[in-house]
Amino acid sequence: MTTPVRRRDAAATRKALLDAARRRFAADGYTSTSVRDIASDAGVNVALISRYFESKEGLFRACLRGTVDDLKQSVFENLPLTDPPRQLAEKLAGPHTKEPNQLLLLLRTSGDETAERIRRETLESISRRLATAAGSDSDDPRILLNAQVVLSAALGVLILRSAALQPLAAADQDQLAEPLRVMIAALLPG
Amino acid sequence: MTTPVRRRDAAATRKALLDAARRRFAADGYTSTSVRDIASDAGVNVALISRYFESKEGLFRACLRGTVDDLKQSVFENLPLTDPPRQLAEKLAGPHTKEPNQLLLLLRTSGDETAERIRRETLESISRRLATAAGSDSDDPRILLNAQVVLSAALGVLILRSAALQPLAAADQDQLAEPLRVMIAALLPG
DNA sequence: CGGGTAAGTCAACAATTGTTTACGTCATGG
DNA sequence: CCATGACGTAAACAATTGTTGACTTACCCG
Numbered sequence: 001m002t003t004p005v006r007r008r009d010a011a012a013t014r015k016a017l018l019d020a021a022r023r024r025f026a027a028d029g030y031t032s033t034s035v036r037d038i039a040s041d042a043g044v045n046v047a048l049i050s051r052y053f054e055s056k057e058g059l060f061r062a063c064l065r066g067t068v069d070d071l072k073q074s075v076f077e078n079l080p081l082t083d084p085p086r087q088l089a090e091k092l093a094g095p096h097t098k099e100p101n102q103l104l105l106l107l108r109t110s111g112d113e114t115a116e117r118i119r120r121e122t123l124e125s126i127s128r129r130l131a132t133a134a135g136s137d138s139d140d141p142r143i144l145l146n147a148q149v150v151l152s153a154a155l156g157v158l159i160l161r162s163a164a165l166q167p168l169a170a171a172d173q174d175q176l177a178e179p180l181r182v183m184i185a186a187l188l189p190g
Numbered sequence: 191m192t193t194p195v196r197r198r199d200a201a202a203t204r205k206a207l208l209d210a211a212r213r214r215f216a217a218d219g220y221t222s223t224s225v226r227d228i229a230s231d232a233g234v235n236v237a238l239i240s241r242y243f244e245s246k247e248g249l250f251r252a253c254l255r256g257t258v259d260d261l262k263q264s265v266f267e268n269l270p271l272t273d274p275p276r277q278l279a280e281k282l283a284g285p286h287t288k289e290p291n292q293l294l295l296l297l298r299t300s301g302d303e304t305a306e307r308i309r310r311e312t313l314e315s316i317s318r319r320l321a322t323a324a325g326s327d328s329d330d331p332r333i334l335l336n337a338q339v340v341l342s343a344a345l346g347v348l349i350l351r352s353a354a355l356q357p358l359a360a361a362d363q364d365q366l367a368e369p370l371r372v373m374i375a376a377l378l379p380g
Numbered sequence: 381c382g383g384g385t386a387a388g389t390c391a392a393c394a395a396t397t398g399t400t401t402a403c404g405t406c407a408t409g410g
Numbered sequence: 411c412c413a414t415g416a417c418g419t420a421a422a423c424a425a426t427t428g429t430t431g432a433c434t435t436a437c438c439c440g
């Protein structure tokens with residue numbers, strides 16, 4: 001590992017902070033993560049967080065926006081959805097599982113009302129997308145409720161996997177895809 | 191509610207601290223809750239937390255044990271389970287919903303390894319109970335995985351309700367029972 | 381080459397954290 | 411009734427938190 005003579009590059013430093021923060025916040029949550037942890041991970045000084053993101057909450061909001069953007073792009077790339085349960089399983093237990101799953105960020109709360117709004121709107125958007133993707137009869141309000149239960153299951157799986165609950169935590173995406181398929185077939189026909 | 195001239199009663203203050211802590215920890219999580227918050231809710235001096243529970247982590251462990259005990263007793267009282275989906279919906283959206291749902295404690299992490307073990311063992315126990323209650327073929331390892339997905343959905347519902355995701359958050363137990371019934375029927379036949 | 385500015389560091393700040401120690405005070409049994 | 415011990419409080423502690431201001435250093439353009 002050649003020591004990379006870290007050159008001065010605001011954009012790169014900003015990104016390093018953002019990446020470190022997204023890992024930490026996703027893995028440990030907002031209050032359990034200190035700005036010094038993040039700066040240390042990124043290999044830069046703490047003061048730069050305030051400089052580039054205004055505050056710890058500003059950094060958290062930036063993380064949320066990043067994750068939301070990644071999510072949008074990811075579903076956009078995979079349109080049309082050929083096999084939703086399988087693609088969901090990929091998101092929950094994909095092969096790149098050494099990193100903490102970014103979707104966990106959608107479950108982390110900071111107390112900041114702006115971040116909370118982004119979070120809520122994103123979850124709402126996802127569940128609506130799920131409901132309409134189910135097609136059939138998207139006017140039926142029960143379909144939206146079913147979609148939110150499916151979303152609950154997906155995010156619950158993330159949490160219980162991060163809690164090392166076996167055998168769920170050790171299941172690969174193939175094993176996980178099966179119950180997801182059954183559940184989705186039951187709750188979101190179409 | 192007659193104001194009870196709070197007499198000196200170690201057991202009562204201990205319980206007051208425990209109750210306040212269980213509410214706070216369930217609602218806000220471990221790191222977001224300060225011992226002064228808890229003591230203030232209980233109307234008692236902070237130092238008594240260290241006196242009665244050794245430390246903040248000791249208090250958290252006591253909260254976990256309390257919730258686990260309540261849970262055991264609750265399922266014990268309702269044996270045999272006549273209508274699991276309905277009873278689950280009752281737990282997730284029962285009529286006493288002004289208080290933060292105690293099951294959320296099972297998703298709160300403190301960093302303390304002992305608490306983490308209790309948490310994991312409890313979740314494991316619940317999922318095994320679900321799997322065997324499903325009867326049919328409890329040797330099939332896929333049944334346990336299915337049970338853990340059901341558990342994921344239940345806990346995910348709690349989280350998304352606490353995130354005020356509509357319409358899930360506003361659903362009463364009747365509305366919630368329906369998708370749960372469908373999901374359980376699909377994943378845990380028997 | 382050299383100065384100006386963006387990039388980064390350092391050190392201190394006030395506030396808050398969990399915990400402890402020394403000190404009051406109530407109640408109760410002899 | 412009153413001393414003794416349990417119960418409770420107050421104040422301080424060191425450590426950690428997020429944030430800021432003054433300082434240094436590297437880079438780039440003229």
